[in-house]
Amino acid sequence: QAKMSRPVQARRLEGIDKNIWVEFVKLAATYSKVNLGQGFPDFPAPDFLTEALTRALGGGNHMLHQYTRAFGHPPLVKVLAQFFEKLLGRDLDPMTNVMVTVGAYQALFCCFQALVDEGDEVIIIEPFFDCYEPMVKMAGGTPVFVPLRPNPPKDGKLMSSADWQLDPAELASKFSERTKAIVLNSPNNPLGKVFSRGELGQIAELCVKHDVLCISDEVYEWLVYDGKEHVRIASLQGMWDRTVIIGSAGKTFSATGWKVGWVVGPDRLLQHLRTVHQNSVYHCATIAQEAVAQGFQRELVLYGKPDSYFVQLPKELQQKRDWLVQSLDAVGMKPIVPEGTYFLVADISQFKSDVPDVPNSDEPYDYRFAKWMVKNKGLAAIPLSAFYSEAHKNNYTNFIRFCFAKEEATLKAANDILQKWKQEKSSS
Numbered sequence: 001q002a003k004m005s006r007p008v009q010a011r012r013l014e015g016i017d018k019n020i021w022v023e024f025v026k027l028a029a030t031y032s033k034v035n036l037g038q039g040f041p042d043f044p045a046p047d048f049l050t051e052a053l054t055r056a057l058g059g060g061n062h063m064l065h066q067y068t069r070a071f072g073h074p075p076l077v078k079v080l081a082q083f084f085e086k087l088l089g090r091d092l093d094p095m096t097n098v099m100v101t102v103g104a105y106q107a108l109f110c111c112f113q114a115l116v117d118e119g120d121e122v123i124i125i126e127p128f129f130d131c132y133e134p135m136v137k138m139a140g141g142t143p144v145f146v147p148l149r150p151n152p153p154k155d156g157k158l159m160s161s162a163d164w165q166l167d168p169a170e171l172a173s174k175f176s177e178r179t180k181a182i183v184l185n186s187p188n189n190p191l192g193k194v195f196s197r198g199e200l201g202q203i204a205e206l207c208v209k210h211d212v213l214c215i216s217d218e219v220y221e222w223l224v225y226d227g228k229e230h231v232r233i234a235s236l237q238g239m240w241d242r243t244v245i246i247g248s249a250g251k252t253f254s255a256t257g258w259k260v261g262w263v264v265g266p267d268r269l270l271q272h273l274r275t276v277h278q279n280s281v282y283h284c285a286t287i288a289q290e291a292v293a294q295g296f297q298r299e300l301v302l303y304g305k306p307d308s309y310f311v312q313l314p315k316e317l318q319q320k321r322d323w324l325v326q327s328l329d330a331v332g333m334k335p336i337v338p339e340g341t342y343f344l345v346a347d348i349s350q351f352k353s354d355v356p357d358v359p360n361s362d363e364p365y366d367y368r369f370a371k372w373m374v375k376n377k378g379l380a381a382i383p384l385s386a387f388y389s390e391a392h393k394n395n396y397t398n399f400i401r402f403c404f405a406k407e408e409a410t411l412k413a414a415n416d417i418l419q420k421w422k423q424e425k426s427s428s
């Protein structure tokens with residue numbers, strides 16, 4: 001091994017080198033019979049999308065195999081601009097108000113690198129998609145956490161993700177002159193919470209009052225259930241100029257492996273994201289962008305109609321959510337019914353006797369439980385405390401997150417495992 005007298009690792013990586021996904025993806029690959037862990041569908045992407053990709057690949061335009069415009073393949077930025085004009089009710093310039101990224105992941109990275117400076121504070125609402133924290137830190141910023149607090153459900157009902165709410169005074173107390181941005185993720189991964197217009201209004205008011213930017217991760221924008229409305233914070237008073245909207249074709253079209261994402265926002269913000277993008281990945285695969293553009297063209301024509309994928313997918317997923325809710329409720333792993341996303345968080349308290357606590361262990365209980373479950377029952381899920389900061393992790397160790405974007409057979413197999421487990425528990 002080469003010996004160097006100085007550290008090889010850049011200081012900005014200190015403390016962020018551990019990652020939940022590396023460990024749990026490996027565990028799921030090794031032990032799971034049913035994988036409801038990482039968030040991706042196990043059903044096929046829609047035919048119209050895969051057919052568009054095949055056409056792009058073998059069609060007459062060989063230039064689709066070459067570089068395209070760095071900030072987004074022209075047909076894709078054009079159709080995204082048309083789509084978001086409809087959603088936001090404002091004119092958009094495809095060249096300056098839209099940028100295509102390598103998944104929503106790179107969109108997030110561009111936002112933090114472009115907008116957050118050394119010493120800036122960034123407010124993150126807990127629980128959060130775990131990469132926000134290391135990305136803020138890599139940009140030199142300081143994450144400031146504010147938790148969604150669970151309120152007990154009314155009269156014996158199952159808890160809903162809507163029962164998890166911000167305390168307005170606590171939220172307000174996190175804003176200061178050091179605050180540069182807040183990260184909003186609605187619908188929220190992992191809880192499935194869909195922030196109401198009123199809740200978004202409170203956040204918007206604070207952003208305007210303190211001149212704070214909003215990084216709005218809306219990758220699950222179409223996955224909203226029970227007639228709930230996905231409200232875009234950028235459409236609220238005073239917010240367009242300070243908001244970057246982030247989206248993902250992976251979530252939108254059930255094709256997470258394509259890694260096509262985008263940002264939509266004012267040029268005054270996007271111009272800086274373009275600098276990061278230009279000097280890092282440059283652009284995302286042309287052919288995937290072409291196929292996603294065709295997918296959006298189809299959806300633009302079918303907008304709001306029953307045949308639209310954006311209407312059908314949530315309908316199917318709502319049914320799957322209900323199956324998983326029933327399976328979990330029947331065995332006493334109390335589900336928190338999500339209003340959106342394809343995730344569901346469940347309370348494991350009644351299963352604690354199977355995996356006893358080890359007092360003073362460094363490892364949160366839910367990590368141990370999820371590891372035990374995949375190894376002993378073959379069912380993979382993700383511990384909820386992975387979506388909390390180090391400081392607050394230990395307050396939320398009684399929950400695990402399941403992904404229900406799965407074939408009916410997968411959900412049935414999960415149900416079988418849970419039922420069998422329940423029977424073994426009651427006979428022991």
Ligand code: PMP
Nearest residue numbers: 103104105129189219248250261
């Ligand atoms: N944001 C959230 C909230 C997510 O859950 C994910 C994917 N799990 C992403 C961003 C990243 O999306 P992509 O796969 O398009 O990079």
